[in-house]
Amino acid sequence: MSAALPRVLLTNAIHPEAHARLALSADIAVAPDANADTLRSAARGCAVVMVRSQLPDDIFDAAPTLIGAVRHGAGVDMIPIEAATARGVLVANVPGVNANAVAEHVLRSMLSLARQTQQVSAVLREQGWVAARAAAESGVELRGRTLGVVGFGHVGQAVARLAHLGLGMRVLAHTRSPLRENAHATAATLDELMAQSDVVVLACPLTPQTRGLVGGAQLARMRRGSWLVNVARGPVVDEAALLDALQRGHLAGAALDVFDTQPLRADHPFWQMPQVLVTPHAAGVTDDSMRAMGLGAVEAVEYLLRGECPPTCVNRQALPAFTARTQAQHI
Helix, strand or coil, X not given: CCCCCCEEEECCCCCHXXXXXXXXXXXXXXXXXXXXXXXXXXXXXXXXXXXXXXXXXXXXXHCCCCCXXXXXXXXXXXXXXXXXXXXXXXXXXXXXXXXXXXXHHHHHHXXXXXXXXXXXHHHHHHHCXXXXXXXXXXXXCCCCCEEEEECCCHHHHHHHHHHHHXXXXXXXXXXXXXXXXXXXXXXXXXXXXXXXXXXXXECCCCCCCCCXXXXXXXXXXXXXCEEEEECCCHHHECHHHHHHHHHCCCEEEEEECCCCCCCCCCCCHHHHCCCEEECCCCCCCCHXXXXXXXXXXXXXXXXXXXXXXXXXXXXXHHHHHHHHHHHHCCC
């Protein structure tokens, strides 16, 4: 009799091609919902969890059989990494795979804000053709304007490349790492970037250092009539301060894909603001990117199920404990 396949929990469904590949090496369970209690229960007896929803902080206590957690994407803030490391659980991600999808979303958002597409469409529906054409005259072009990118990883670099080469924008970048040659951007401090940019794009990971990075003081430094695009994480920007800057007209608009609390509550003022583009944390979501992220995540799971460290592991300090656990379990 052949040995039973190790069990892998998916917090959410993945691309059909990725699911089919994973089924060759694992018994797959898909969580019925993303509630903390559901995930704790569903993870019991599993070897690996593939993460597309927030894991509860005590997931590795609730499911001590877990040896790995793989993020279906780049940001690992959905996984309690310190708890994983303490348990000898390796955490891996799929960095950069959806960077182009996010960058295209950012360009679409900037163009919509600059041309006031949402407002013009509303005028067209409510007041007619002539009024809408008149409203369109307040739109502007992005060529020659300055884009500030906060965070210059895969996404930030892709945004800079498309904006500079495709739209002819000057690009400033705020990042901890030196800029490589041909980065299509100039390094700047956060204060310099906020003061000089016509559009600011937040594309940094959520860490203790970036939580609340853009607050009231930073927003006040932005040019009156400028725009903010957030494809990072909601808590990177002070949401109350952003709302105030928009309501006062200091900022001309914003494109927000992420929020402090998700989904965005139905009575949030952002819904009623025509200068705010709201999307459901979907900047990196296309059929192409979901396939690529799914297959990349499955590859990381396959490493873990063989008792090996995935190349994209983010907590290699847990490797000795992981190795001891997998050897003891004959994985």
